[in-house]
Amino acid sequence: MTFPVGPIWLVGCGNMAGAMLRRWLSEGLDPAQVTVITRSGTRAPEGVRSLTALPVDETPAILMLGFKPQQLGDIAPTLAHLNPAILLSILAGVEEQTLASHIPAGAVVRMMPNLPVAIGQGVTALYTRSTDAVVRDAAEALARPLGLAPWVEDEGRFDAVTALAGCGPAFVFRFIDALAQAGVGLGLSPELAQQLALATVDGAGAMAIGADAPPAVLADRVASPGGSTREGLNVLDAEDALKRLMAETLTAAERRNREMAAAARR
Ligand SMILES: NC(=O)C1=CN([C@@H]2O[C@H](COP(=O)(O)OP(=O)(O)OC[C@H]3O[C@@H](n4cnc5c(N)ncnc54)[C@H](O)[C@@H]3O)[C@@H](O)[C@H]2O)C=CC1
Ligand SMILES: O=C(O)[C@@H]1CCC=N1
Structure with missing residues (x-):
């Protein structure tokens, strides 16, 4: 093209x-x-x-x-x-x-x-x-x-698309940073923690794009029964902690898009 x-x-x-x-x-x-x-x-x-x-x-x-x-x-x-x-x-x-x-x-x-x-x-x-x-x-x-x-096709959905994909890289960058900082909290050097966090997000994203199953199922494949991943997922999943956090995050971003649209209309 x-x-x-x-x-x-x-x-x-x-x-x-x-x-x-x-x-x-x-x-x-x-x-x-x-x-x-x-x-x-x-x-x-x-x-x-x-x-x-x-x-x-x-x-x-x-x-x-x-x-x-x-x-x-x-x-x-x-x-x-x-x-x-x-x-x-x-x-x-x-x-x-x-x-x-x-x-x-x-x-x-x-x-x-x-x-x-x-x-x-x-x-x-x-x-x-x-x-x-x-x-x-x-x-x-x-x-x-x-x-x-x-x-x-529906312009009414554009603010949600903006919240997820337009703003999304910022949320992912924050996640990578938090992942690395958590590693530092466990005693890793900041350099190694950042290297590991970046490569893990890169590999997981690329794998998820080509995978035969959705990310929710892939998460379970990482979690060996009775192993350490399940312990970690239990923290993220408790009372839908991560889902709720992301829902609040996107809702706030979408609301701001609507506010900017309203201000431009005036
Ligand atoms: N940063 C991002 O990831 C995304 C930004 N956007 C949109 O992109 C637009 C710009 O955002 P950023 O690039 O982040 O901001 P920015 O602050 O980096 O860029 C703003 C640009 O506007 C120019 N500018 C300011 N006053 C001007 C004037 N009177 N005449 C001509 N140019 C003028 C500035 O020189 C600068 O080049 C926004 O409308 C935002 O909603 C959309 C999707 C993602
Ligand atoms: O922060 C903003 O308003 C723009 C829209 C999507 C990403 N950046």
Whole structure:
């Protein structure tokens, strides 16, 4: 699948949009197609035009919003005249209707990436109400080089998808850190504990993806009857401790996405 024809403008290019752009470039996107517009004039990858203000008398085919949801009200009026064929937004929470009302465009596509897109192993959920195959193909062509790229047909589910996959890497990083710290608590050196925690999560994740059984069953396969894993699982499972913690974690993240959507609507 080839990249869609540009020009592609990225307004805001920090941690997330920057990771997407670097992956696109490493997968063959022509940097001459790309313009990055940031407040600070971030150093853009080689060959990419980097500006601190919008070019005059030009319009992009694809306009991607990579700033924070809270900035929509301030930045959108400066973009309202561009009328791109596709408006791409990675803003958490902010709904298609809100985006369309702020920035006229041929079509609006919401993308919800996560940081592992930097190595092509991310998740980039997609939503659009457009049925235009050109629009949907362009969105997929941008999302696929980043990793898994599922369409979410119900926009109402997008905040939950964001909580799980968009925020998810942070929760997994916390888990890895906690696993390592627990090892340090048992007397391992911090370096060895981190090495073991990272390799264990890496191997377990890769194995679970290719396994013939779901993760819940795989956990039981690690637990030899009467052995040490069962003792540990009993702690995680007591009164559904881990399940409840994760449910509270995702609920809080989803709620915040809804709050940001509501603020953008006003
Ligand atoms: N960090 C993550 O893992 C994810 C972030 N997102 C979304 O990505 C967006 C950006 O988040 P981060 O990259 O984490 O934040 P960030 O703070 O790293 O990046 C924000 C970018 O916006 C730019 N910016 C600020 N004011 C501007 C202005 N007036 N005009 C143009 N550019 C301006 C900054 O220079 C910077 O490049 C948010 O909407 C967030 O919801 C979505 C999924 C995952
Ligand atoms: O923290 C945030 O709001 C964004 C959305 C998903 C990941 N980061």
